Amino acid sequence: MDRFQLYIDGQFRDGAATFQSLDPATGTPWAEMPEAREAEVNAAVTAAHRAFRSGPWPKLTATARGKLLMKLADLVQAAAPRLAALETRDTGKIIRETSAQIAYVADYFRYYAGLADKIEGAHLPIDKPDMEVWTRREPVGVVAAIVPWNSQLFLSAVKIGPALAAGCTVVLKASEDGPAPMLEFARLVHEAGFPAGVFNVITGFGPTCGAVLTRHPLVDHIAFTGGPETARAVVRGSAENLASTSLELGGKSPFIVFDDADLDSAANAQVSGIFAATGQSCVAGSRLLVQSSVKDAFLAKLKAKAEAIRIAAPDEMTTEVGPLCTLRQRDRIERLVAESLTAGARLVTGGQTPEGAGFYYPPTILDCSSVPDAASVTQELFGPVLSVVAFETEDEALEIANATQYGLASGVFTASLTRAHRMIRGLRAGVVWVNTYRAVSPIAPFGGSGLSGHGREGGLAAALDYTTVKTVWLRT
Ligand code: NAD
Numbered sequence: 317m318d319r320f321q322l323y324i325d326g327q328f329r330d331g332a333a334t335f336q337s338l339d340p341a342t343g344t345p346w347a348e349m350p351e352a353r354e355a356e357v358n359a360a361v362t363a364a365h366r367a368f369r370s371g372p373w374p375k376l377t378a379t380a381r382g383k384l385l386m387k388l389a390d391l392v393q394a395a396a397p398r399l400a401a402l403e404t405r406d407t408g409k410i411i412r413e414t415s416a417q418i419a420y421v422a423d424y425f426r427y428y429a430g431l432a433d434k435i436e437g438a439h440l441p442i443d444k445p446d447m448e449v450w451t452r453r454e455p456v457g458v459v460a461a462i463v464p465w466n467s468q469l470f471l472s473a474v475k476i477g478p479a480l481a482a483g484c485t486v487v488l489k490a491s492e493d494g495p496a497p498m499l500e501f502a503r504l505v506h507e508a509g510f511p512a513g514v515f516n517v518i519t520g521f522g523p524t525c526g527a528v529l530t531r532h533p534l535v536d537h538i539a540f541t542g543g544p545e546t547a548r549a550v551v552r553g554s555a556e557n558l559a560s561t562s563l564e565l566g567g568k569s570p571f572i573v574f575d576d577a578d579l580d581s582a583a584n585a586q587v588s589g590i591f592a593a594t595g596q597s598c599v600a601g602s603r604l605l606v607q608s609s610v611k612d613a614f615l616a617k618l619k620a621k622a623e624a625i626r627i628a629a630p631d632e633m634t635t636e637v638g639p640l641c642t643l644r645q646r647d648r649i650e651r652l653v654a655e656s657l658t659a660g661a662r663l664v665t666g667g668q669t670p671e672g673a674g675f676y677y678p679p680t681i682l683d684c685s686s687v688p689d690a691a692s693v694t695q696e697l698f699g700p701v702l703s704v705v706a707f708e709t710e711d712e713a714l715e716i717a718n719a720t721q722y723g724l725a726s727g728v729f730t731a732s733l734t735r736a737h738r739m740i741r742g743l744r745a746g747v748v749w750v751n752t753y754r755a756v757s758p759i760a761p762f763g764g765s766g767l768s769g770h771g772r773e774g775g776l777a778a779a780l781d782y783t784t785v786k787t788v789w790l791r792t
Contacts, residue, residue: 318347320495322356322519323502325363326512331356331520337496340408340639340675341629347406349495357487357528360516364458364485365534367513376428381434384508385480385763391504392418399497400470401631402418406467407494408639408675409593410630414469417434420756421473427758428477431779435482440787448790453783455483456560457536462550464542465493465641466596466698471564473499474762474773475539476515482547484537487516487738489529493641495519522546531556537782540564541598543696562771562781564598564763566696567724571601571753572739574710575610577729578751580778583617585753586702587631589727591625591679592754594637595700596645598768599725601753603693604704605713606758611706615683618702619665622679627670638676640699646675649699655690656682656703664704688716710735714742724764727753746772 317336321328331350339346341490349740352360367373376384392399400414437451461475472488479486490498502517518525526546530538530553540550541564554561571589589601606614630638640646646669653667666680677699684690685706692703707713717726726745730736736750746764747754756762772778 317345319498319700320347322350322352322360323499323506323515323517324356324360325516326411326506327588331518335492337406337494338642339405340641341631342673343643343675344673347491347496349454349492349499352520352525354524354528356518356520357495357525358533360487360533360663361458361460361520361529361534364487364516367511368455368485369456370385371513372511373514374483378433378435378481378483380430381481381483383527384510385425385429385432385477388504388508389422389429391508392420393427395504396422396500398468398589399500402500403494404498404630406496407468407641408582408630409466409641410635410638412633412635413568413593417470418465422469422471424473424477426517428481428779431478432481435779435783436604437785450788450792453482453780454786454787456782456784457484458534459484459486459782460532460535460538460559461488462526462529462538462540462542463488463491463498465491466593469497469501470495471541471593472501474778478779479782480510480515480778484782485514487518487524487535490517490519490522492519492686522549526550527553530554530559533557535559537561540769547769562763562773563769564771564773565724565767565769566698566722567598567600567764567768568603568694568696568722568728569599569725569745570603570722570743571727572713572717572729573604573606573610573614574713574728574730574732574735575607576731579610579614579617581751582729583614583621585727585729586618587621587625589753591622593635593701594640594677596641596698599747599754600698601725601727602697602702604702605707605716606704607713608706608708611685611704615664615704618681622665622681625679627676627678637679637700640677641675643675643687645698646677648696648703649677649697652691652695652697653680653682653701656687656690659690660687661690661692661703666700692718710738714739717742718742721767722764723766724768725749
């Protein structure tokens with residue numbers, strides 16, 4: 317069986333214990349993972365704190381930090397096939413998606429490499445002739461970055477990139493489900509030549525690892541991606557050290573199709589919007605709101621496309637939907653689909669767990685137009701399940717779209733520019749995609765509000781989140 321190690325203070329080392337990682341395609345163990353508990357968390361945070369206060373890191377110029385990040389980007393690109401294969405093996409995410417996403421990971425590191433020496437303070441024109449006043453943007457300190465299983469390399473890069481560019485040090489806690497790509501990524505950070513302690517990777521379980529990290533007295537900022545319930549625990553932990561937080565949580569994103577939309581283009585976007593990553597995506601367009609007059613035509617297109625999807629082993633390049641990451645996840649999806657069907661939802665396609673090994677679940681469409689408060693409409697399933705609700709008017713579409721405590725992503729498909737503008741204004745979401753879905757770029761901020769969290773990843777705003785402002789008054 318493969319074995320992995322933690323990366324703490326520039327060294328690869330074992331944890332307090334080990335746990336087995338399952339291959340989601342077969343449900344069988346394939347690797348021994350190191351488990352970090354209190355002692356390892358403490359060692360990692362202490363190393364990050366020391367690296368932040370002394371040693372070469374605080375003395376490096378921003379340009380030098382940028383060069384290290386650029387080197388890391390090149391190493392990530394060169395190691396892409398290995399990283400993609402590991403992520404596929406350990407999480408079940410299909411190889412086509414992991415390979416494509418790693419190109420983005422390198423792009424994010426390049427973007428933040430370029431931004432490192434552009435994080436500026438400002439000169440303030442104070443009303444005193446003998447005083448010079450300005451602000452400095454300084455790194456916030458030790459960052460605890462906590463990520464879930466899906467897209468770990470990507471969700472880590474959007475935290476590590478801006479944090480290191482700003483001059484912070486990082487303890488990354490990889491998910492206990494599928495940590496292999498992050499433990500391997502540590503080798504690239506080591507090879508790039510970052511000073512010991514600047515970047516550390518641990519993994520372990522919520523109560524014995526994550527919770528210890530979030531309340532650690534030497535942690536200054538927590539960048540968390542995961543579910544809202546865990547976020548509450550993270551915020552409670554931060555009540556101990558009063559660390560600042562940025563939270564990227566879940567979503568129940570509306571995908572809105574008007575009767576004047578290009579239905580073929582909308583259907584393609586909807587299929588990848590919900591079934592990519594086997595639905596395990598925070599921005600999954602999991603609520604289809606479709607105008608009644610085109611509902612039947614649009615559902616017919618979706619059903620045909622969903623049934624043509626190739627479900628197979630995640631390491632095959634032609635696979636379009638692979639297994640879910642964990643059995644726990646599949647059990648939950650099965651339960652919520654069954655509840656919705658009992659409540660009166662109509663099964664359009666899917667809904668049957670296949671026989672055999674692995675945590676597979678088919679692309680599923682539920683018409684919930686007669687039960688708009690069914691579990692699958694209101695709760696995040698984090699799986700390949702689309703819930704459909706019909707609407708008559710634009711106002712009604714907006715009302716249904718906003719009838720959720722989440723506020724992450726949204727999609728609008730229409731040929732009317734003026735309607736698109738009205739929807740953009742009215743939607744409560746951190747991202748609005750018009751006639752497209754799921755587009756991302758390192759340049760564009762991403763994040764949500766309400767139950768979807770706060771703070772932004774991507775863009776300059778994310779780098780500023782890892783800084784604090786020092787105001788200087790100088791009598792001349
Ligand atoms: P989760 O909340 O269960 O776990 C996330 C991480 O938190 C894991 O590393 C876990 O070990 C850790 N954790 C668990 N308990 C903790 C505690 N008490 N203190 C500190 N850390 C703790 O999330 P998950 O189920 O692995 O992932 C799915 C969730 O993540 C979904 O809700 C999804 O929408 C969300 N997500 C959001 C985004 C985004 O960018 N908004 C992206 C991907 C996933």
